[in-house]
Amino acid sequence: MPDALTLSLPFTPRRIVVGANAHADIAAAIRAARPEFEVRGAPFMEITAADISWADTYIGFKRPPAAHDMGAVQWVHSTGAGVDGWLGQGLDPRILLTRSPESFGPMIAEWAVARVFAVQQQLASLLDAQREQRWAPRDIARVAGTRALLVGTGDIGSHIATAFAALGIAVTGVSRSGRASHPAFDRVHSIDRLADLVGHADWIVLSVPDTPESRGLVSRAVLERCQGAVLLNAGRGSVVEEAALPEALDRGWLRAAALDVFTTEPLPVSSPLWGHPKVLVSPHISGLTTIAGATEGFLECAASLERGVLPKWVVDRARGY
């Protein structure tokens, strides 16, 4: 728990800045629920230093470029699950940081299932053949009976596990605690066993945030232990040694990679991942914040602060989530 916060409890947010593309809808929903709150907003790139110095509360996914410091802001509510856009930017520890309680798991599970079938059903090469009007039969293997290793067993990992289990995929998890968090996992091991386990997986799915512990977790050495798995990353690009991916794919350590997150976003045009025939790129869309989720999460945290209680969704800065 934070110990030296600028705000004192109970705390009522008075001047709120929303830095998001959907700022107008989020601001309207907040005003509808709490007409006494003053709310301003802009896309995060357009937030000005004047906005920041006006506000006591900020809502957004990451620190806006104009905010060299957070002025008089005492509370930041992250609209995303990952808070690396704040902690990675050295957010003053005296500012309260909460994160969205929105469940991104169901949507990310659909993203993952779509990638599993795209790869297994060879959709990309069938589409290539169709465009060339080429009749190109091939063997298609069943997804049922394959094995997945899920790195991250929280809300997102548990939803992916449930969806995969329903398809007949055997699901193993790895987590910090090594304890099973959900019945859809056949078993859960400590993250320390990652390198030993990747060789037994057909699918390796990453849903962990960027933290000092997760950074570089899927290193070249770990990739080298893979036996033709498909890597799915819906967590953060920093979790994988991205520079080693082309080699891992070319040498067959990985059969394919479906990547929604990258060390640099947008993915630079110079990246070899764009054109690699075994890579499916998506532009960080696997789990999207909704207007209702952003608003309700903020209002829930605000109500808690007004009662004088720290919200359940306070980020543990030592853990990084």
Ligand code: GLV
């Ligand atoms: C998206 O990546 C999020 O952290 O919500």
